[in-house]
Amino acid sequence: MLIAAILVFPSLAPNPYILSSGVIVLNWAVLATAWNFVGGFTGYISLGHGALAGLGGYATGLLITKADIPSFVALILAAVIVAALAVPIGFAALRVRGASFVIVSIALVLILLLVFQSWSSVTGGSRGLVVPRPFPGMLRPEHHRAFFFLYGGLLILALATWWLLDRSRFGMGLKAIREDEDKAESLGTPTFAYKLTVFVVSAAFTALAGGLYALWFGDLDPVFQFSVLTGSYIVLMALLGGVRNLFGPVLGAIVVGIALEYFKVEFGSTPLHLVTTGLLLGLVVLFMPDGVIPSVTGLVQRLRKREQSSIREFTAADLAEQRKRDREGASS
Amino acid sequence: MSEIELVDVQAGYGRAAPVLRGFSVSVPAGSVVCLVGPNGAGKSTVLKVASGLLSPRSGRVMVGGKDLTGAGPQKMLAEGVALVLQGHSVFREMTVEENVLLGGYTLNDKAAKSRRAKFVQELFPVVGERWRSLAGLLSGGQQKQVEFARSLMVDPKVVLLDEPSMGLDPKATSTIFEQVARMRDAGTAVLLVEQNARRALQTADLGCVLDLGRVHISGPAADLLADPQLGELYLGGRPAEKPPVP
Amino acid sequence: ACGGGDDEGGGEKSGDPIVVGISLPLTGDFSEPGKGVQEGYEAWAKITNDKGGLLGRQIELKILDDQSNADRVVADYEQLIGSDQVDLVVGPFSTRLVVPSARVAQEYGMLFVEPAGAAAEVFNQGFKNLFYAAPAVADDHYNHLVEYLLALPAGQKPTSVAYAAMDDPFAQGTAYGLKKKLEAGGIKTVVDEVYPPNTTDFGSIAAKIAAAKPDMVVGGSQYQDGVNLIVALQQLDYQPKLAAFSTAPTNPEFDKAIGNKTEGILSPTGYSQDAPYASNKEFVEKFTAQFGKAPEEDQANGYTTGQVVGAAVQAAGCAEQGECQQKLIDWLHSNTVDTVVGPLKWDATGKPQGAHMIQQWIGNDIKIVLPADAKEADMVYPKPAW
Amino acid sequence: MTLETRGLRKAFGGVVAIDGADVQFQPGKVNALIGPNGSGKTTFFNCVTGMIRPDSGSVLFGDRDLTGRAPHVVARAGVGRTFQLCRVFPRMTAVENVLAAVRPGGLLHGLRSARRQDETERAYGWLTRLGIEHLAGAEARNMSWGQQKLLELAGVLMAEPRTILLDEPAGGVNPALLDRIGTLVRELNAEGRTFVIVEHNMDLVMSISDHIVVFDRGRPIAAGPPAEVRADERVLGAYLGV
Amino acid sequence: MPSGALLLQSIILGLLLGGLYALLAAGLTLYFGTMRVVMIAHSAFLILAAYLAWWTNDRLGIDPLLSMVVTVPLFFGAGVLLQRGLLSRLRPVTLTMMSVLITFAIALIIEGLLGYAFSGTQRRIQLGYGTESFNLFGARVAVVKLIAFVLAAVSLAGLYVLMKRTQFGWALRATIQHRDAARLVGIDTERTAGFGFGLGLATAAVGGTALSLDTTIYPSLHWHWIGPLMAIIVVGGLGSVPGAAAAALVLGLAQSLLQIPMGATWAQTVFYVALFATLAVRPQGFFGGRLAQRF
């Protein structure tokens, strides 16, 4: 269904502006899904993924402008470089848990902002970096359409990877880390290696999205590439949709992406769009801490079935049914 | 008259089905009632209801003849009901001293406080020895002793104990049971939950077997101990080989 | 070149208004100057419409807020051109936003006159559709001051200068343009500091400058950082012979902000309410009537942009997407336009060919002191203690 | 394989928790480690399983030196453990808790489904043997103390380590069930698994263990079969009480 | 080689700056260390307080320090409400994570409302004594910076005494560490936690006022403060007031001195370098007495 939607959207879009908004929403969807590799599985909340995307964008741009590498080769290479960089970054950041990790992830954004601003001989500093177009002769609407499909492909790749991990033992190990890291380790899960691996995977997807954005957008400016706000929007999207669900972040990206656009139109000339975004975030946290998808399915289930018994008065039939469900889960 | 009485209590967590389904118990002043039962029967839930941590869905909680259904723990404590939680509930990042003195949070009399503190230090040597170290750094059993010591800082009319001997070495276990007996002799009503059931029933006056949220059997502790079938089902197969140290 | 297919001739009927699309930072970091530019645009639309409009058509502004964000500015122009089908677009505020939006305009084949892309790099991106509607780019703002200083006799000429510039293409451009020329003239640089835009504590920078005791201090500043730096220097009791700051001193609140110790501070400016150009008198008068205050530089920049586009439309006789845009571009490349900041003409990259005036605080008021033919007062040098 | 320590020492600031302990557990037997509160038993487990790094001394498992290795390395070498304050994965169901104990081998192995049918069956098997199969679908955080304790035990057993360290398995467990656990331990022992059990419940210790090590103040003061240890005066004085 | 005068001046500036940092970070140690709440909105509240100080000065012409008479109780009340109304509704299991998001939302709301009320213009209090300074061994000490430093020292000392010595401090720490047990010893945990949060925000009121004396403020300024403040409390050890104070002084000094050879931008990285170095060497921070929550 998602694939179909991605395929038909460009032909339905009434004008290039809507199409370009579609590209932006897909960009968010990829970012949120990529974030969910870390946030959803291990429960480490990173507000720094905006920086990884920025890094991917800059790496792509610099490879093209400084090393004359063809655009899409540069994109892949940039993702590899960012993945490699994610190893030391993750090594430092993943040593701490909970609150400290959040701080470290914020620090990552701020430190990269400083570096990319100050190191102007390489990055162009605050003057920004102009990334040449990958399809030089293409008209703008065509250009949007091409990138829409590129982003669509990337999103599907990311989703497939997430799905694969979710049902695997590796994924189970990551979820165990989310629940109780020491316990997981004492059961033989190499927690640090697991966390690092999934962080690197997440960083690679994030960098791909960032690199694609650089190719599409063409102008990079450290202030916008390395912004805590970007990372926070990603988290908002993932949480809103539901971090334990494959399509949660995508749904969140669509909702929040459109909401941001709407708030901007509605409250455009005042900073009240910040207020509305804040309120939205607050409401989600207070009333749907597990996200839209789980909240809704939970409600449906509660309406359909009577309350679950926690006491030892399980009938044999209940037990058999439970067991069957688990087994079906096994074969699916 | 009963110091504390639970009447036909229904209680549970969140939206789930009730854990206690019409549970009643009453503990007279100067006696020890021992609650035993399989894991998950609802024993801890009974104590949470009795101490005000959990509001019952229906039924009544009476303390000293007053209806205190739905009162919070602060009010319950003011009425003389104290609970020692199951598992570990020391304030981990505070010193043993701070933990113990916090036990007397409601006391205003400084002198009385330090007198009690001295008393518990003598009772549990480790409390005195580790007075200034962080409570979270103590061993499991040592923490348990600190917790018990903390509860001894006040002089309640009703004491609710949730497996106080868990994780304690034989010496400390004896100290605890001696203390329970002493409280009873001083006129306190004690509601005791224990998995060390045989030992506990020897100290208790009344026994009460809880299963599936209801009272299964209750009666004088000695009768329960003697019942072979009950022993098989709830107290473990082997009767105690020799009577414990008094 | 590329917007042509979408042109449905909507603008042919002379009754339809000419819709001008603009994206401006009405919120966020650049919101203050952004609002100034907005007023300039509004004044232009009103003054022009009161006189019967352009080509007999009324002007209608369509302004979107880009939140001072480059992603947004691009989306805005995308929306204005692609979705709202505006007839003309003009530029946003700040160099950071000009480059991305000029690219959108270029790829849709639109003329792009802008009020604020003063940094040199705007003009080496190869844009053919871009025109900066102000007298000079950042690097040339101090040209008159350089002439003045280098002409001083050896004994009076400052020998050492400290520069502190915000890490921003515009602000840095002003300071470094001056630096390059002064160094070429043999005046030594003793301190050269660049600080990030969000710096709020200037103690250390000031300490460095004060310790080097240069004759002259130059701040490549926007508004607030300039104020902070001056206060920090004053706290350290450093007394230079000359102090020049871009942007900040021309702000109406400047004197209050630094506790009225303003005497002798210099600033380059592209606009003066008292400038003798023909359209300026009308602008000042009508603007004051419309907004209840006199126009500042930002407002003038917006107005100038409107004047430039207006002139091109009058000359080319059309205003819509499609071929018309190229006609407008071609006309501007080969003609001079009279504006409230004087006559403007551009080289092939859209860079204006002029210089800024220099103003100085003298007796609690800011006055033009350079160039000599426009001056309102004599330059005070060395400046008195602050 | 023999689990042994040589000259193990660990001090926390001024408190010497383990003071040069030379301990040898008998392979293929049920070993017990007893001692008064604070004598260093849990710290000993933590050192052996890599949760904390000893100050000096070594931990040997067969011919492998496990000193200071990371906990997962120790676990993969075949040493499983439970915690005194039990540790379960609070927001996973009981089955998931048990399934999470199956460790993936290599990378490809790691990508295999986490809910393979045979493993799910086995998980249910453990829950049943410990009498908590009715809780299979309940989240662990909603369980009572004793239920969590049993669940943790099920997890360790699922991982099938050759040597199993249990820290107070009886704490808070109903005595009737305890008998079953005792039987279970003996059965598993018969299958060739080694146990080291820290426990204060002397009935359980005396009835199931083959070999007992008694700790006091961070070092072993006695070791031997139950009958011998029970009679030892030092043990009586330090631990069992008069 | 910088001159001796410049070094001395930089040291003095660095210490004064460090004092201010310590004050700004003080509230964070409270929420973080003792309440397990990641309070992203702390710096937004600082800016809010600074705006209120600016506003009272601008409108009423009174000294910004006097605004504390109103802002401190006001913020305390706001903190109590915030805790009771929002944070206490979060589930304990996910408290740390969800508090990040909810306080982030609050920060956005504050920023938006400030922008709405006062526009994005940068503001600075215009004080008669704003540029006054006096000579100390040849270096200049600005009066406003000294006032901020004194405010910092007084508030930090007060906070420390409150947490370690008073009944309320004990109750607060107990509440955070084991809520049920705290209720069982008779502590009104709801009220205590609310007051604790209020206290944190009260320090923000003091800090914001101190901040407003000598810097510019604008609605989005709080983003600029988050990084350095968080770095300070990690380096100092989450939850340790003396740790935060020491780390703030050291880092303020380091930043000030490093600006001499490295310039303003690179000198800012000292916070992050220190942050990562701390994590590598001593993840619990240099003064952090926190337990490894392992066993």
Ligand SMILES: Nc1ncnc2c1ncn2[C@@H]1O[C@H](COP(=O)(O)OP(=O)(O)OP(=O)(O)O)[C@@H](O)[C@H]1O
């Ligand atoms: N927070 C909770 N949420 C939902 N259900 C719970 C919660 N706590 C306990 N239960 C359920 O309530 C029942 C009774 O729990 P309780 O803790 O009272 O048992 P218990 O008799 O004390 O058992 P144990 O001997 O293991 O401590 C159990 O089946 C448990 O699964």
Ligand SMILES: Nc1ncnc2c1ncn2[C@@H]1O[C@H](COP(=O)(O)OP(=O)(O)OP(=O)(O)O)[C@@H](O)[C@H]1O
């Ligand atoms: N992290 C730590 N920091 C400081 N002291 C510690 C730490 N862990 C343990 N200790 C101390 O080391 C000693 C041994 O503790 P340990 O937990 O090993 O005892 P134990 O034998 O398991 O006792 P119990 O039977 O009560 O569980 C105790 O005195 C304890 O206070």
Ligand SMILES: [Mg+2]
């Ligand atoms: Mg219980």
Ligand SMILES: [Mg+2]
């Ligand atoms: Mg132990």
